[in-house]
Amino acid sequence: MYATTYHRPASITDAVKLQSSFDEAKYVSGGMTLIPTMKQRLAAPSDLVDLRHIAELKGITVNGRRVRIGAGTTHHEVSTSAEIEAVCPAACHLAAHIGDPHVRHMGTIGGSIANNDPAADYPAAMLALDATIITNAREIPAGDFFTGLFETALEDGEIVVAVAFDAPAKAAYAKFANPASRYAMAGVFVAKAENGSVRVAVTGAGSNGVFRHAGLEDALAADWSADAVSAVEVDASDLLSDLHGSAEYRANLVKVMAKRAVAAT
Incomplete structure (x- = not known):
């Protein structure tokens, strides 16, 4: 792994400021893809801006059949959410079968969809549920968000804040x-x-x-x-x-x- 500088912002605003301050800075959430890639020296960000400790990115809210999941919510938290289970058990089932326990306790829904690995599980859920991807700048329909292999509609410095969808029948x-x-x-x-x-x-x-x-x-x-x-x-x-x-x-x-x-x- 090449040398990098680690930053731990407390807010979305601070994270965006930090990322824009360095030419080769990268956001990291669970790090399930970026960290192994860095270890293989296939990626060499000058700075890592850690999103895991930002309270604004966490939490699950269910109002009626409307579900909102913070981007920093882990796969384990989704899989064990009684609120989501009550209206959309398929989402819990999906999250429960991602990787292994370590991945599920570290990986986040926001990190998964922002990375858009062609074999990841969450992108399929977002498309099928007609979800809205909420960023710090705008709201993007899932159909417009995923644009190709490891590619999304996110602009440089843009952060996924949450995903939202109406639970289906x-x-x-x-x-x-x-x-x-x-x-x-x-x-x-x-x-x-x-x-x-x-x-x-x-x-x-x-x-x-x-x-x-x-x-x-x-x-x-x-x-x-x-x-x-x-x-x-x-x-x-x-x-x-x-x-x-x-x-x-x-x-x-x-x-x-x-x-x-x-x-x-």
Whole structure:
């Protein structure tokens, strides 16, 4: 690891000021991606601005079916939240199956979506739940937030403050996890809103990161059942192929995970 200078701001305002004061400064939250990358000398920020201790970024609020989760909330806190469990248990289930206990106690929802790893779980939830990503400067619909592999709509210095969404009538998440990393080789989050509209988001399989699948959405809007998924074709041409599995293998996994998710609702 190259030398870096550590900063621990107490507020979002202080964090933004610190980050803008140095040419190569980076925000760090749970550090689940940045710190290992620094250890491999693949990243060398001059300064680290730690967001973990900012009270404004923490906490879970549920008003009726409206859910707001602070960006500094850990995966463990989401997974064990009785308030979220009461209205959207799928979000708790997703969080409970991220990585291992160490990752779940250190990693945060804001850090996960800001990093936008193509195999991360939360981006699929944000897309399927039609969430709003709240930053220190604006509010961004999830559909506009995730822009590509490890890329988001965040501007330089912008901080994710919270995510918010309306809990759907039905939702579930199923993933086929890499046995070593627990990252999704294919993960599917299905959500049916109170008005009957359906959103299906896929992670771990797309060559350009997380995406919605229109065919699955149309089929499930007409018939919310695992059987409806069987008739849907998942095109392998836009899917990821690597040493863990071919694009065709992932295409099959997407259908299998979609069936499992619907069956779990």
